[in-house]
Amino acid sequence: MIYIHIPFCKSFCTYCGFYSEICHGDDTPEVHKFLSFLIEEIRRRRTSLEEARRSSPHTLYMGGGTPSVLRAEDVKTIVRALGYDDYEEFTIEVNPDDIVGKGEDYVKRLLDLGVNRVSMGLQSMDEGVLKWMNRRHSVDDSVKAYDILRTCGVGNVSLDLIFGISGLDDTVWEKSVRDVIALGPDHISAYQLSIEDESILRQYVEQGKYNEADEELCRRQYDFLCSELRGRGFRHYEISNFALPGREAVHNASYWRRLPYVGLGPGAHSFDGYRRLWNTSSLDWEIQQEILTEKEVREETIMLSLRTSEGISEDLLPDTGAKKRLLAEGALEQSDGRIRIPETHFFVSDDIIADLI
Template identity: 40%
Template sequence: MQVLRIQANLPETLSDTHIIIYVNHFRDTTMKLYIHVPFCHSKCAYCDFYSTPRKEWMEAYTDALINEWRVRSETFDEGIDTLYFGGGTPSSLPHALLKRIIDALDLDTRLLREATIEANPEDVSMEWVRFIVNETPLRRVSMGIQSFDDSELHTVGRRHTAARAIEATETLRAEGIANISCDLIYGLPGQDMKSWKRSLSTLTGLRPEHISAYLLSYEPGTRLFAMLDKGKIEETPDEVVEAMYAHLCEVTAKEGYLHYEISNFALPGKEAIHNSSYWDGSPYIGLGPGAHSWDGTKRSANPCNLKKYIEGNGSGVNETEDETIENLFNDMLITRLRTARGISLDEISEKFGKKMAETFKEESTPMIEDGRLVLTPDHRYAIPENQWLTSNAILLELIKV
């Protein structure tokens, strides 16, 4: 069995006979804004996101980013209702530069339904949190903890300890952050069921509003991939990964978290609004090197090149990707079927026509019969929770090549 390994947000476990329907956030005409901060203290062994340790470029990056926003914000009239600082490590930006960016955005905070910044535990000090609360509209912090086992953290190049992660979470809470998201990774080198259970128990005991739990992915070009290739570490066996995933689903459900997307769990009403836009097709704009955008009909991206981004002052670097009907259909299918809500024939028909919807219905029928797909009470097609870990194989049978 090939499990789904992904990297880069239900009150009880879904089964073949019991389906919990997740009511998604309504889709509207507002725009989501993502800002990629490409700076990191150091590169984690598993990470293939674009980042650099060149902190001397932070000020020039800020100038270019502000100019990119000035140019691109003239191309749309929608208000911004979610703001997300991702990376990289946004918490590594000096306070003054982060404040400059936020001031330049000049967003109507009355429209903001969610404003998030990613942070690493080692950056979360009382001073930093007070700055976030008092000087910015950011009220949601997404923190990359990954594990509460120090040996596992050391193996993958994380700079914090388990104790520091706990302290950071407590500091966020004590200083007024009421919406916290924390990341964990399972399938780490040397990790077993005992350590995974301990990490998950520790995190749920801290009661973050949101949990993202990712199965480790060995991405080409990363140090971890090289270590695997040289035989220095071994990939976690599929049967152990499956047991880890089953335990994850069981514990989060018991603790009251909704499993609303393959890797994301939330207390009721705390689902990630911004990240949900990636799965429901809402338009979003991405600023910074390596950031992607989607206007509802076409995708575009900034190259992963900070030097080029700065030299162009953030302008003229955005490249549009050609999209075929098949690609658009595949994108819609893959993103919707990542969620508990799934996809409906009406949604397919509205965008791609009745013929495409009928074809999907015919192709999905045998999958419903053998339990790889389910038809929910409101006539939506979804992958059951117990099949999400192997959803790649299901999607490969449905996408258009």
């Protein structure tokens, strides 16, 4: 599993706390600097790349930031430097405005490079909400971009949504969910809005311009999403992720199983089974690392496994009072040697996991 962080965005979205640099073009000194650092990192970490290839699914995920700000020839430079052409899954994150602006030729060139899955950040199908989020695209762009992807033959499309915005009326959310489903994606990721430290939204909160949405509203919107997607044949395989049968993300599912991965680019994280490594967040990044303690490994295993519908092997969850109580309350269920959080309790999974660790 290889993750590559592309740290550029044309503007910052209100809620975003990811590391990214503003970029006003795809042929700037910053982009060139990033690419040469990245190519050097690929060369330096070849042994880790080979180890990850042997011990986890062979996937490539280009995330960001906004990978679609890069020219197709720059994506090609990265793919060539990695040197593999047999990815089981090769996902690239795109923004609708880039796909509309660059058109079919761009998408076809990405497919020629081996991309076989596209994850597109729609976030909402409401103009007012998109504007509030400071997204660069309109609802019309989302529909056009989706059509371009399908016309070009992208066979596996995932769309992102955000819920739990205070003041976001349920009817607006419900329409967004229905409109996104109507497009016909293979996979949907939906995240509850959170107030990230580095975000513009955090400033709004501090200035008294925004209050976090109440839990009841978030729960209602999450429940609506779950029930609509269930009705359309989507499998709720992780708290925030829904897939048509066979369309579960191979790359992301491997994170939850704690398989080794190599993250390249600024801010990217890596894991080799016992060490967590991360790159600093700047255009001349450095690698740092920590060795996980047994306690950290145990807690991380519980946390990641219980976020998924597969749950955790019952041997890995010690018999504590909390476990017995949660089983008795129906907040955990046990079958086939595994313990899971039922979908009805996914929304409060953080509390359940905190009880267990």
